[in-house]
Amino acid sequence: MDNIFALTVILLKNSISAFGTGKASSLKNKIFFILITLSFLPFVTGIVRLTKILFTSLSGNTSIILTLSSSVYCLLILFFAVFFVISIFYFSQDIEFLLPLPFKPYEILAAKYFVVLLYEYLTGLIFFAPIVITFGFMAGYGVIYYLYLIIVFLTLPVIPLVAASLITIFIMSFISISKNKDLFRIIAGILAIVCGVGFSAYIQTGFKNMNDSQMIQTILTHNNYRLINYFSNMFPSVKYSTYALFFNYNAEGLFNLFIFVALNIVTFIFFILAGEKLYLKGALNSGISSSSKSHTGKVAFASKDKSILSSLINREIITLFRTPSYFMNCILINFIWPILIFLFILQNGSNIEKQVDFIKAAASNIVYVFYGIALGILLGSSNVIASTAFSREGKDYFYLKLLPLQAKSIVLSKIITSFSLSLIGLILIIIMAICYNIIGFTSALIIVLFSFIGILYSCFSGVIIDLFSPKLLWDNEYKAVKQNLNSIISMVLQFATIAGLIYLVQNKFFNYTFLSSTVLFLFLIITGMMYLFLSKKSGYYFNRIE
Amino acid sequence: MIELINISKSYNQEVNAVNNLSLNIPSGQITGFIGPNGAGKTTTLKMITGILKQDKGAIIVNGADTLTEPIKTKSQIGFVPDSPDIFLRLKGIEYLNFIADIFKVNSVNRKRIISELAEKFEISEALSDKMQSYSHGMRQKIIIIGMLLHSPEVFVLDEPLTGLDPKASFILKELLREYADKNKTIFFSTHILEVAEKLCDRVAIINKGVLQFYGTMDEMKNHFRQNSSLENIFLEITENG
Incomplete structure (x- = not known):
């Protein structure tokens, strides 16, 4: 456990130090973070306003807000995680230094997983936190809600991240990526963008005529929760986190919270057990230099002088x-x-x-x-x-x-x-x-x-x-x-x-x-x-x- | 020839990497530059090539000042940096074509030189592969070919033998001797004292940014104990320095 913690800290520090060190960089970092925060303010404000409108419009059915926001958050994690996992698990240049050190594969895997998880929390802070905090405020919930919220916030990304990691690890361990490392990344990137654009096109088609809160309400109440069901089916655990938050004032909430946390722990353990077997194989593969490959390319000497x-x-x-x-x-x-x-x-x-x-x-x-x-x-x-x-x-x-x-x-x-x-x-x-x-x-x-x-x-x-x-x-x-x-x-x-x-x-x-x-x-x-x-x-x- | 006239360089105005260094590196000879880690070797070589600017003093390469006539001095220098991890997204041949374009080597000559050198360094087969897929030694070979491509008047090499296989090391040493015999200036840093002892006509020893000794191998042996190895002399100089 100590090893995992130490490794996570080192990997994270290494990642953050990419912004630069020294006094000048420290000032630059501050400006960078202020700019980033400011640029998200309009988005966060918009989300808070939308949550308030939805809460008022959906009286009696407000739990939908929790389900929908959790599901979209999970989907966002799944989407972003593919990039992070490929980058941090396989193509970060630390892997060649970590593999010879006396770490067990699961320790490297877990540390890298936690680094990605911490990045995902940032997405959560921008998208998920404003909604659920506004929700708690509008519903007039007490301290228990916010305590549950912290637990849910910390555990919600675990399952989608495990899914993204396992998919990536699985592909990486079976595809000989060492020769086509760059091509693989480019194709993965194009696919991710196609999925992203496709997904937003799908959502836009669904909400084509939606212009104001009235319309949102109409879609949510009269379309048999098509979209919500779709999302909930994709991430079944979301149901438990929603109930935990929604019924925070009684035993049902606590019971659902237990189930939700337990599900996440089991999933994480499963990830470590399954990933450990496959991760090292793929990681070693990606570190191999392809100098021994056959050289078939024709040497292209320049036929004329270039300026x-x-x-x-x-x-x-x-x-x-x-x-x-x-x-x-x-x-x-x-x-x-x-x-x-x-x-x-x-x-x-x-x-x-x-x-x-x-x-x-x-x-x-x-x-x-x-x-x-x-x-x-x-x-x-x-x-x-x-x-x-x-x-x-x-x-x-x-x-x-x-x-x-x-x-x-x-x-x-x-x-x-x-x-x-x-x-x-x-x-x-x-x-x-x-x-x-x-x-x-x-x-x-x-x-x-x-x-x-x-x-x-x-x-x-x-x-x-x-x-x-x-x-x-x-x-x-x-x-x-x-x-x-x-x-x-x-x-x-x-x-x-x-x-x-x-x-x-x-x-x-x-x-x-x-x-x-x-x-x-x-x-x-x-x-x-x-x-x-x-x-x-x-x-x-x-x-x-x- | 290369003239270093009282050059000094400090980083962040705190650490004096090179302190009032003066050296006359003649053409027609191989001059070795040796010193412990952090002695100021790489800093000096980088100042000669124009990557770094000295705080004080002047560097003259074949009569041209590196500060006032940088393009002229750079055109005459062939440099092998301490790390060959550069332009890794290019294929070996693309890198060499790029260097040939910059140094205006025409397409007929470049084809001949690249073919000859690639054959010599046994890297012809890998020229159409990306340099990213090369081993350290292969990258080093490509950089060395790039350095030789435009037949420079002055050779500046920072640990050129690191990572090279014995055959390539041998070829490079032969080539350096050949170029020195053609009256070119060769200045290279090394950690391998045996190489310096066997290959160099002159040696400059630097420690903590200060020149400790500069002269021919014979002068050095006379100056210190006769029949003592370069290793003993080096240790003596750097420990006392």
Whole structure:
């Protein structure tokens, strides 16, 4: 037990230290956590409000809120856990150091499980806790409810996490992943995104006509709890946690709590027993270097000389496509917006004309200037290619420094890569918008033209933010793109700009011609200044980091 | 040649990694750089290659200052870092093509040099595999081929023999001697005193960032006890330092 505890602490510390150490990093961490907390505040507030509305609307049937929230929480855990488990159980670089140490396999397994569990609690704090606390408050429950709630909160993720872990361990132990480690991660990632989008599409189809609390109530009361039954069947233990919380004031609650906790303990023991046999096999497999594999590839000598810039761009693109974490967060994300629009079109079918009235409302082409710039910023910033441009290099950053390269060329290669890949999303969106007659050809042309400015604006600002203080110390590429303050700062800045643009269009303070000229002028000036800054100062900032 | 003129480097203005170091590393010879762990070897080599910037002093590579003419000095240097774990997502051949592009080695020459060296280091078969799948020694071989690809005037190597199999070590040592004979500058750090003793024409011994001895092997033996091994001399110098 001591070993498990010590190992969990070490693994967790190692994971958290990825944010950086030292005074500067400590300040950065604080800003990071404040930003993260602030960004979730609107979501949490929304959830609390929705819970209150539901509670009032569902008088007499309020336990549904507990069942539904617990079930969705379990589903979220199942969804996120697949990523965490693959990353922490198999692809974290600690496994090669842990396996030779005198730990029993179940101790490593349990410690890693607890690390994932702690991450899942964070999801719970954002999604589950606000609902159940509001529920307790609305129902006027006493201390016992909150005591039960703590136990339920701590134990609820156990079963879905065991399910996700066992599925992953099972697959990893039988698939020879050592040779196709990256491919496996990419496919798993694509599958997870497809499932995620599919799931939200399914939910949206279910609630297609749901606009207010009245509708929610109608769905819940008149649809024979279709969705609730569906969720409850998926996680049967949820029934016991719901009853434990709902009947906290009598013996039935206590009885259900016992059953719920016992079920979780049994499941966890089963996981340790079953996992121990399979985990080590897969983990050892993933640590094996494939140097002994047969080499069948034909050696591709370069047939012609490449310029330094095109060689740098080539390396950037190869790295983005071959590194699973980069592929998921920087490449795949470019397809998400077009897919979302496609789903929107699919769901609205023949009503599409009506649904896009808001786009056509101000049918003046001048408004498309704003739409164009905003779309460009959205596409250029959401793929985080620019805002993690240097962080992604990690230790390679220092190797780049010893090559006879102008920092300007490196920066330019990163901007061109980011710009080109952002265009994928733009092209797909525009093609779809034209095909489904959402916008006309002229408007599309205006949007494309001005989104170039938006993309350039976001690429330049992203690269500048990352150049100031790139996050180069990481042990896992995931941390360079996902746990990076630079991409969050950049996104906040870009989304604030988009919000500003939408605000200007909606409020019509001035006439559109004057407004669009001013906005355009401002964007050109700012982008031009950023370009000048990068041309003149990139060398200084690039070489400053040692 | 490489001239280090009174260079100093401290980390966080606290630890003096290199303190007022002056060295003249001539061309046409192999100069070994030895010292215990944390002596300042890697810091010095990184300053020569431009990864780190010295706080004081100047570094001149074949007449060009590393601070004022960085591109010129970097173009002349071939560097093998202490860890070969770089650009791991690239295939061996992609890495070499990348280096060839940066150092402007034309496609005809690069094909010839890569084929020859890959054959020599017995890594031809693995060139189309990703470097991530390589062993430490294989990565080291690719980095060494990358260093030799543009026939640099100055070779700076940080523990180049670590991880290499005996045959590859032998080939590298032969190559270094060959390049020294062609009047190139070779400066490499090593922990293996036997290698330094057999391969180097000159040795610089550093301890706690301060140069303890610099001269030919004969000068060193004369300076210390005749017939004493480099190991004994090294221990004596570093313990007293």
